[in-house]
Amino acid sequence: MDEPEAVFEKSVGERLQALRHAQGLTLDELAARSGVSRAMISRVERAEASPTAALLARLCEALGLSLSAFFADEEQPASPLSRHGEQRLWRDPHSGYLRRSVSPPGMPSRVDLVEVEFPPGARVAFPPRAESRVMTQHVWLFEGELQMTIGETVHRLAPGDCLFMDLGDAFEFHNPGERPARYAVILDRGR
Structure with a gap:
């Protein structure tokens, strides 16, 4: 390392x-x-x-936090502006996906914006969590391909497509393509 x-x-x-x-x-x-x-x-x-992303999401949920809130820099003064160079990055050690917390930390908003670069062939699965039923998210694909499986339903996203989902359901992200997929997650904590 x-x-x-x-x-x-x-x-x-x-x-x-x-x-x-x-x-x-x-x-x-x-x-x-x-x-x-x-x-x-x-x-x-x-x-x-x-x-991993799935494990960290479970821990954050148990603590009543979004991943964005977990990665927020508490020592950084609250500001309505989030500069690209100051946004927190995290790479999932299992899938290799790179997550950028875009939302300005410390703002009184239920919504978090996240940018993700998802490697070709990568897959991340999240189990159903009743505690997350109050949270929803939009997944908006900018580049590449993305396959989202929610329960038994498979959605294939192309650039420009946006999928709305309840976070309490089991779901899986998969990049079936040969290039990285780049997308935004717009998370509403519902609280």
Whole structure:
């Protein structure tokens, strides 16, 4: 692992631990809420494991946060302007997808904007989560191909297509193409 990745994994672990402590949760309580093992949470907090997108989403949900809120830089002063060079990036270690938090952090909005670059052949699946039924999202494809499976329904998106979905359902992202897919996720936390 190179130096920037190690530093980033350490910051993810520290952030997870700080959020867990702020809510007064033990490892066992967060494990029960998220369905992620206590051992895995501990490994992430100690920067011994890099969480996948699906695992991190489950932890964030159990903490009552979106991924964007998890990655928000709390030390950065709140501003209605989010500069491209200051937006937080995260790469899923399993699929290789690159996630950019576009929304200005600290704003009183239920909506988060995220830009994703999804590698060719990549696949990420999210299990159904009743706790997420209050959240919805739009997936708006800019470049490449994207196949979205929600339950038993498969949607093939081409550039310019936009899919609305409930986050409580099981769903899967898949790039069947030979080029990266680039898309925006517009998440409404509904709270």
